[in-house]
Amino acid sequence: MxxxxxxxxxxxxxxxxxxxxxxxxxxARIAEGEAAAFAEVWHRYGPVVLGMCHRILADHxxxxxxxxxxxxxxxxxxxxxxxxRGVPAAWITRIARNSALNARRARNPExxxxxxxxxxxxxxxxxxxxxxxxxxxxxxxxxxxxIELAYFHDLSHVQxxxxxxxxxxxxxxxxxxxxxxxxxxxxxxxx
Amino acid sequence: MRHDEAFERLIEIVSPSPQLAxxxxxxxxxxxxxCPTCAARIATLxxxxxxxxxxxxxHHAVEEPAPALEQRILxxxxxxxRAPRRRPRRIRVAATAxxxxxxxxxxxxxxxxxxxxxRGPVAARTMPLLSRNGSLTGSVTLGxxxxxxxxxxxxADGLLTGKASSYSVWLTGxxxxxxxxxxxxxxxxxxxxxxxxxxxxxxxxxxxxDGGPPVxxxxxxxxxx
Numbered sequence: 001m002x003x004x005x006x007x008x009x010x011x012x013x014x015x016x017x018x019x020x021x022x023x024x025x026x027x028a029r030i031a032e033g034e035a036a037a038f039a040e041v042w043h044r045y046g047p048v049v050l051g052m053c054h055r056i057l058a059d060h061x062x063x064x065x066x067x068x069x070x071x072x073x074x075x076x077x078x079x080x081x082x083x084x085r086g087v088p089a090a091w092i093t094r095i096a097r098n099s100a101l102n103a104r105r106a107r108n109p110e111x112x113x114x115x116x117x118x119x120x121x122x123x124x125x126x127x128x129x130x131x132x133x134x135x136x137x138x139x140x141x142x143x144x145x146x147i148e149l150a151y152f153h154d155l156s157h158v159q160x161x162x163x164x165x166x167x168x169x170x171x172x173x174x175x176x177x178x179x180x181x182x183x184x185x186x187x188x189x190x191x
Numbered sequence: 192m193r194h195d196e197a198f199e200r201l202i203e204i205v206s207p208s209p210q211l212a213x214x215x216x217x218x219x220x221x222x223x224x225x226c227p228t229c230a231a232r233i234a235t236l237x238x239x240x241x242x243x244x245x246x247x248x249x250h251h252a253v254e255e256p257a258p259a260l261e262q263r264i265l266x267x268x269x270x271x272x273r274a275p276r277r278r279p280r281r282i283r284v285a286a287t288a289x290x291x292x293x294x295x296x297x298x299x300x301x302x303x304x305x306x307x308x309x310r311g312p313v314a315a316r317t318m319p320l321l322s323r324n325g326s327l328t329g330s331v332t333l334g335x336x337x338x339x340x341x342x343x344x345x346x347a348d349g350l351l352t353g354k355a356s357s358y359s360v361w362l363t364g365x366x367x368x369x370x371x372x373x374x375x376x377x378x379x380x381x382x383x384x385x386x387x388x389x390x391x392x393x394x395x396x397x398x399x400x401d402g403g404p405p406v407x408x409x410x411x412x413x414x415x416x
Contacts, residue, residue: 033339033389035268035369042264050260051252064260068267075267125245132242133253151243179202183235 022189023088023134030078038075041092044134046071049096052126056100062107063100070099087189089131090124097126135185143178146171194229197222201229205236269371270387318414320347320398331396331414333388340387343371343396347412350376351400360386361405363413364393368405 021029021040029037049070054063073095081091136144149160157175161168200219223229256264320329329347345360352375360372372386397405397413405413 033268033391035265038268039265042261046256046261046264047253050256051254054254055252063254064257064263067256067260068263071264072267128242129246132239132246135239147243152247154247176202179236179239180199182239183232186235186239187231 020185020188023131024081024083024189027074027078027081027088027091030075031081038071041074042071044137045089045092045096045130047137048130048133049092052093052096053100053103056097057104057107062103066100066103067096069103070096073099087127087131089134090127093127093130131189135182135189138185139178139181143174143181146174147178147182150175192218192222194222194226197226198229198232201232202236205233205240268389269369316416318396318416320345320412320414322349322412323408323410327398327412329382329412331416333416336390339390341390343386343388344384345372345386345396345398346381346383347398348379348381350380350382352376352378352380357401358382358411359399359402360384361397361399362388362391362393363395363397363405364391366392368397373402 021037023041023044026037026041030041046067050063050067053066053070054060057063057066070092074092077095081088085091136147139147145164146160149155149163150157155163157168157171161171164171197219201223204219204223223233317330317332320327320331322328327347327349329345329349332344332346334342334344343360350356350358356375358374358376359370360374361368361370369389369391371388372384374382374384376382393416395413395415397410399405399409400411403409
């Protein structure tokens with residue numbers, strides 16, 4: 001058994017931050033050295049950070065290294081996060097993007113001159129998607145799957161019901177509950 | 192229509208997308224038009240709906256991490272130091288002054304005594320490892336605090352050999368416990384490992400097997416620190 005299982009047990013046993021804790025609260029708890037809060041941020045943002053690193057680096061191994069570097073920066077620098085300067089998703093987005101770009105420069109220094117500047121609006125849109133992805137991961141599996149099939153796979157409610165083998169009413173209820181839960185989480189994040 | 196009834200049904204009036212528009216009740220609309228709480232919720236739901244539609248374009252950009260990467264990431268808190276939180280200037284000045292006084296208070300007597308005895312100051316403490324069933328012997332050496340961590344060295348004998356036998360070293364204290372190192376014994380059933388222990392209210396070190404948490408009979412051996 002590796003390190004993950006004991007850490008998971010540790011998270012379950014100790015003060016697990018849980019799904020209702022906002023991103024900003026998690027960063028504050030990481031700044032105090034709480035490993036469980038760090039694991040929750042990883043759970044929420046890991047897949048989007050890895051996805052972005054992969055897109056920038058076009059190499060799976062390098063993307064994993066960049067994602068690890070990004071999360072090491074989150075762990076080390078959480079105390080420097082200033083809520084007055086933006087939301088946690090934007091902060092994590094910047095860190096992840098910088099880690100990936102640094103890795104790309106290290107792999108190919110000549111290409112660094114060709115790295116296109118990113119407009120503020122594009123960064124905002126990216127951060128918005130990071131934030132949304134992190135919110136989705138705080139839903140229960142059933143609600144998350146129903147919403148992702150509806151929006152990302154463009155399936156109708158009837159098609160979703162057939163795909164996952166549940167009655168149409170159940171699909172509608174899951175999407176409805178999921179959207180309401182997303183709204184509650186979003187409002188708590190921006191409070 | 193009551194507020195709570197309308198609030199529950201706002202989802203029906205938010206989205207122009209066919210996924211959510213399932214028929215809008217006029218009474219819900221009428222309530223929402225004059226209720227600021229409902230207006231705020233409608234704004235949130237609208238933002239979410241648009242973000243979901245926008246994210247649909249790049250949903251392949253999300254990648255589930257491999258277990259090996261997760262293991263590397265979750266090990267970060269146990270292996271890396273955090274930048275210390277920056278304190279207000281007045282506290283920093285006071286803390287610096289206190290540290291100077293403390294350093295002088297320690298350094299001068301140590302310097303004086305070392306001149307007399309010819310020995311330097313002791314930077315580490317070694318505690319015996321107390322085994323639950325007596326089969327495991329060893330000791331734990333705890334270094335002095337450097338920054339936010341202190342070095343830990345564990346030497347032990349009487350461990351099970353082979354990579355299938357995994358041991359975990361935990362720091363324990365009143366606030367919980369934290370894993371600082373996993374290891375396997377060498378071919379002779381011994382170990383000599385080092386780890387960094389984060390600063391905290393720790394009062395013990397515990398050894399468990401196969402990743403078990405440091406509670407009850409899962410603790411094979413421990414040392415008080």
